[in-house]
Amino acid sequence: xQSATWLRVAAxxxxxxxxxxxxxxxxxxxxxxxxxAPPAPRRVDxxxxxxxxxxxxxxxxxxxxxxxxxxxxxxxxxxxxxxxLACAYDAAKARKGFWTxxxxxxxxSMLFQGLLGTVEGTIYQFSYDSAPCGGPGCGxxxxxxxxxxxxxxxxxxxxxxFGCDDLRRVLPNPKSPTPNP
Numbered sequence: 001x002q003s004a005t006w007l008r009v010a011a012x013x014x015x016x017x018x019x020x021x022x023x024x025x026x027x028x029x030x031x032x033x034x035x036x037a038p039p040a041p042r043r044v045d046x047x048x049x050x051x052x053x054x055x056x057x058x059x060x061x062x063x064x065x066x067x068x069x070x071x072x073x074x075x076x077x078x079x080x081x082x083x084x085l086a087c088a089y090d091a092a093k094a095r096k097g098f099w100t101x102x103x104x105x106x107x108x109s110m111l112f113q114g115l116l117g118t119v120e121g122t123i124y125q126f127s128y129d130s131a132p133c134g135g136p137g138c139g140x141x142x143x144x145x146x147x148x149x150x151x152x153x154x155x156x157x158x159x160x161x162f163g164c165d166d167l168r169r170v171l172p173n174p175k176s177p178t179p180n181p
Contacts, residue, residue, distance in 0.1 A: 049101075049112060049128045052142040056116050056124060057097030064088050064100035064115075073105050075160045081152040085115070085162070088150060092121045101126075102162065108134050115150050115162050123147045125164050 046066075053061065065084030067076040084100040091098035101114030109131035117123045125147040132141040147164040154160055 046112075048130065048140045049110075049142070052128065052140075053099045053116050053126070056118055056144070057099055058119050061097035061099050061116070062087065062091045064091065064098050066100070067102035069103045069105060075158060076102055078152055078154050078160050081160050081162065085150060085152055088115050088117060088123065092117045092123050095119055095121050100162070101128075102160070106130075113162060115147065116144075123150050125150065125162060 064087035099116040101112045104111035112128045126144045130140045149165045151165040153163040
């Protein structure tokens with residue numbers, strides 16, 4: 001039995017998968033076992049997204065951070081998004097186009113949300129869905145809205161995101177560096 005356990009572990013099989021293969025080996029006519037590999041991680045293709053972003057930022061925007069999903073689908077640390085936000089503010093002050101984004105979990109498409117800036121110093125929040133129709137038969141959807149006071153949001157679920165705190169415009173002396181004109 002120890003050699004069977006070692007073989008199962010060496011092959012990377014779970015107990016359930018090993019049981020299916022064991023039953024299939026005992027009675028091959030009664031059960032058709034098929035090895036099912038876990039799906040390969042989807043390759044992140046940012047070509048279409050980059051095309052939309054470039055229309056706002058111009059050629060060669062500053063890359064203030066690309067936060068792709070990790071294998072555990074854990075959100076990026078708030079500190080990482082804050083570094084990207086600081087880069088965005090610096091680029092906007094310098095009137096340099098920029099972009100930063102984070103990938104969101106998606107069922108049937110690639111989802112991104114982030115910030116981008118124009119050479120005029122205007123900052124926008126954007127979202128992108130590579131297949132809003134639920135499959136490969138349609139083009140992506142890119143939504144953008146002006147963002148006067150970009151910020152990093154931390155939801156109760158610990159999910160992090162780029163956001164806009166445009167309520168600050170009613171407060172005297174906002175703490176954010178240079179808001180949009």
